[in-house]
Amino acid sequence: MGDTLESDRLGSFPHPREVSTLVGQEEAERDIFDAFMGGRMHHAWLLTGPKGIGKATLAYRAARFVLRHGVPEVAQAAHATDLSVVESDPVFRQVAAQSHPNVLVINRPYDDKAKRLKTVIPVEEVRRTANFFGMSAGAGGWRVAIIDAADEMNVNAENALLKILEEPPARGLFLLVSHQPGRLLPTIRSRCRTLRLKPLTSESIATVLVANDVKASAEERIAIARLAEGSAGRALSIADGGGLDLYREIAALLVALPKLNVKGVHALADKVARRGADEAYTTTIELLNDWLQRLVKTGAGAALEADLAPGEGAAMTRLGASGGLDRWVEVWEKISQSVARAEALNTDRKLVILNIFSMLESVAGERVGA
Template sequence: MRGIAFPRPLLYQWAMAGDPEIPESDRLGDLPHPRSRGELFGHGDAEARFVDAFRGGHLAHAWVLAGPRGIGKATLAYRMARFMLRQPHAAAGQGLDMAPGDPVFQRVASLGHPDLLVLRRPWDPERKRPKAVIPVEEVRRAGGFFAKSAGEGGWRVCVVDSVDDLNANGFNALLKAVEEPPDKSLFVIVCHAPGNLPATIRSRCRVMNLRPPADDVADRLVAEHFPDLPHGDRRALVRLASGSPGQALSLAMAGGLDLYRAMVGLIAELPRLDVPALHGFADTAVRRGDDGFRVTMELLAGWLARLVRETAAETPGQDDFAPGETEAMRRLAGRGSLDRWIELWEKVNRALAEAEALNLDRKQVVLNAFSGLQTAAQS
């Protein structure tokens, strides 16, 4: 008996969605994937603008959901996708809410809907991790996807999560797809750093700039998934995450508060550097996997960004998430020039991107970052 010949994109997406041994690049640990989430908090105005545009007959064919990581952009993207894939059978007064038992909801959650295409970093079987970028070949799939008739006669939706994972060739391929849209086609593009989005793509999209929801939203989510975490620690995580629920959960999963306090302990001793303690800190970060390394570098970059702001303002901030933090910041602000701290902040951000793209030694990247801190503190 001959099997059914499914097209490659559908096989690929089912494999990525259904194989528990293949982590999804756009999923946070073992938490529910955004496409499986029924609720979204804090972005009601954005949802209303999208629905009003559709009902008013002036729906843009491509939308960019821009804002910091972890604030619900991907969840909103899939809510928009489900709404369009439900047309023209959606109830007249229906917004973006949809019951999890709805067949459209279930097929989107399983990546089994024939009129949905998701572009994201695929799994690299050799390195046993998601690829550093979305290959241009993946982006070009959008051309073939939109060239075919909709499998169910309605809309076709392409979700890009995220556009930040494209390289120059990927951006060019996406531009070609976005600038020649067929009827009843929709792009929903998740973007973490809108300043890096090429103007050629931005000009062909409607951009919705999203902000983190109120702190109590992130606090509630962290409490739900980490019920044993003390209230004070939860609030500290939320503040470190700038109110981003996803970032707060990521920090909690990686033991981010412990990492942050250990990091500040090292910084507080600068320009003296406790080398054994630094190696222990770097080992701890690396043992926690890619997430632990990424969280460590993001915490360091965030601390430097705060130092830059407070050096420019010539006044220390009010938040103190670790013992001696404010004093250390005040002292270092007086040692290095503003330009020097900005340069170091940029280097730390580049180091994180290069480590992930080039598969560099994670521990050495952490050690190099602190060596740069020590040099700046000695000036």
């Protein structure tokens, strides 16, 4: 199985285990660092927040740090001030190469029969922790299990993890990455120390784009950061997949509502629904949802930001001004349901895109009296 089939890898960009820096999450990092240095290291940490803000990167930083230093005294002697471990360190290299014997990573496995990643983390994956924590740890004595993302465990897997957390192994560290912690069993959450990571600032996202050698002007980086809404991972996806141009194409269709450019919609659908365009399709759905979300916020009185595409602010004001916003919220929810159902039934993605624009046209017509 190649790297591109890892559930926690973003396109061709470096995997979080290969990244030596963490941008914009200094407060969360300080909490883990202080706990370790003060001899109060909790056995399980739940790292929460939106996708793409650095949760997995923080998990790997914490794992490398405890494996590298073992005890606070060693970290103090090394004059450590944060969780960083230099890339030349053997621990860093082993973790990056997935060869460190004291690290176990649990995520959605590859399904050889279906030739794709499984949709959940099955109980068999979590049960691997029993043997892992039963082995003798190497130098430093720590063994670290990273679960990314914990939200993807099925019920049996959650129950298996709960049993381990109820009787945590000595010198064992669990790092749970969670985008939606409310989906986890309350008993799992209660046995973890929760760290809520914050969405990144536009400045932090711009730093990440530069660090990943994204070719974009300063103006384009600002626009990408705004579309990413605090997620560096999403910003990289948008930049890598031509998402900024895609957004402008989508917005040009939306600002004309309730008049629908049928030819333009079909051209968009043909482009993002073709074989091999999975990333473009996913980005299109996300951008459509985001546009609707901003329309609802605008209609509720939120201040308008500068347009990312010509006329979008005026269109949002016009479409969100007449009457309540219930119908827009309703269509927003219907789009999410329609996309999920289509994926489950393997529906033609072009039909999904066409159906979304048809729903938007209908509601826009109601709102402006067309």
